[in-house]
Amino acid sequence: MMRKLFLFTSIAVIVFTFRLEGQISPPVFQCVKGDTLIWMPVTNSCGVFQSLDIFTSSVRGGPYNLLASIPDHSTSEYVDEMQSGTAFYFLQYQYDCPGQENFTSDTLDNRSPAVTKIRRVSVENQSVRIDWNDNGSPETIGYIIYRSTDVGTIPIDTVFNELTYLDSDANPDAGKEYYYVLALDACGNTSVFDDTPHGTVFLRTEVDFCAQHIRLEWEPYTGWSSPEENYQIWLGLNGDSIEYLHQVSGSDTMAYITGVIANQEHCIRIRAQKSGEAVQSFSNTVCVIPDVLMPVSGLRIDNVSIDASGAVSVDWTYSSGSDVEIVEVEKSGDAVSWTLHPDSYNSPPSSDKNDFIDNSSNVGENQCFYSIKVLDECDSVLTSNTMSTIGLRLESSQGSTNQLSWTPLEISDRDVLDYILCRTDPSGQEVQIADFPLPVFQYTDIIDPGSGLTEVCYLIKGRHIHPQTGDTLISLSNEVCTQQDITLYIPNAFVPNGTNSIFKPEIITPEAIRSYNLNIFNRWGGKVFESSNPDYGWDGYFNGDLLAPDVYIYSIEIEQTGGKTSTRSGTINLIN
Secondary structure, eight states: OEEOOOOOSOOOOOOOOOOOTTEEOOOEEEEEETTEEEEEOOOOOSSEEEEEEEEEESSTTOOOEEEEEEOOTTOOEEEOTTOOSOOEEEEEEEEEOTTOEEOOOOOEESSOOOOOOEEEEEEETTEEEEEEOOOOOTTEEEEEEEEEETTEEEEEEEESSOSEEEETTOOTTTSOOEEEEEEEETTSOBOOOOSSOEEOOEEEEEEETTTTEEEEEEEOOBOOSSOEEEEEEEEEETTOOOEEEEEEETTOOEEEEOSOOTTOOEEEEEEEEETTSSOEEEOOOEEEOOOOOOOOOOOEEEEEEEOTTSOEEEEEEOOTTSOEEEEEEEEESSSSSEEEOTTOOSSOOSSSEEEEEEOSSOOTTSOOEEEEEEEETTSOEEEOOOEEOOOEEEEEEETTEEEEEEOOOOBTTSEEEEEEEEEEOTTOOEEEEEEEOTTOOEEEEEOOGGGOOSEEEEEEEEEEEOTTTOOEEEEEOOOEEEEOOOOEEOOSEEOTTSTTOOBOOEESOGGGEEEEEEEEEOTTSOEEEEESOTTOOBOSEETTEEOOSEEEEEEEEEEETTSOEEEEEEEEEEOO
16 A cells, blocks of 8 residues: 655554464564664463563674563563664563463664665656565565655655555656655664666657658666666557567667658657666657658659640659659750750649640650659659650652651650551541551551542551559650642543543542643644643644644643642653
């Protein structure tokens, strides 16, 4: 049980003695106060009381000599006027009880109770637990707990029949708490203070925003005679139980918890381990919700593609909830020298998935590289992967043959699968022409003259895949278009007034002609016919007269609706 401290001037103790038959019980020897021995008489009923004998010695192990023989059974005190230095005493009754075993009291001395050694002081919640060892003095009846305060070291409580005490009035969160424990005997004598008080471990924390760690610094345990074996860091997250995390040496007073996640409650305490013994002491518990940098994660370019207008669309991803100050789009023609895109973001996008449109220039057939650069609030720079556009070129277009080539799709963190060449006619119908494995970057497309196609457009689709997630995306190249030469079927002879009486070319797609001019010359260069109407041909007459059979020269000039011009020339035989 526990009682509040009180001053001992005199103590009355009620003792219930259960005496076994066949023995003489001694008085209850309570204490020695200075030169005065104090005891409580005990009655034995086996026979007539004769005396109370007091024995003394200068050493505990004796020999003991009779100091006094007191004939009054009710006497409870005796003053040793001859006491000098340390003296040891025990008491024994003399009764007329033949054959009975005669017991002696405890052996007490005139010194104060032995110094009490604290085992540990340890923080439990917001209180402090004090544990100590039995001081071994037989006269000890209790222990007085002292705590050091701003006004000095003061007693806070007295404990009987216990070797532990919980100080619920302590404030271990404000600083170290220091304690002494003094033994108390029935006379009010106390042991002297131990040389060193025992003090709790006091923990402080400091959060580093940019380093994303919690710095732990503690005042070490006070009172153990040998250095601490180690200090353990214990951690609990978001209300979970606090568990062992890692440890440092017993000479350390600082440690770190790294990789801290923002907005999670971290509850931390330190456990000191006494060297060579299974004795531990916990510090105060510090709970903190750290404000640390939320780093950028998942920064990557997913796709780069050229749309129908010629603008480049850069699809990219990042963790929009991170602590970002600046997002920049960089552009390069060779993936070596980079320039900041003038239309970079004024503020970080609030979405994880974003689409940046580059309208600054028409990339066209030139390969162009893109990268996303992010600056966080701690001035750290993170750069995404790079990805290029596909530049499609029309190398040549002659007659019905179109020679095409393209630059490779270059992208880090993803794998290019293949290239698909598509052709689109003026109606907008898209046709897949061929699928090319790597590393094919050119193709010759031959247009069927009978197809009626006078204008065609091409683009390349580059398929690429993420090796981990397996998602497949398509990057579109720029579109290149060309006008095919209009297909003409031109006879090499005609018979005026015969079956084939009119000379004119057969045009497969006359609707594709914007302007037309047919001229026919004789062998001396004289013009004998001219027409600007494809449906109006030469009947062999000139100025109303049928010309003589001969070889004549024709020249056809055509401007197509798309603006392309072409000239066809040759000879025609006039036959009668």
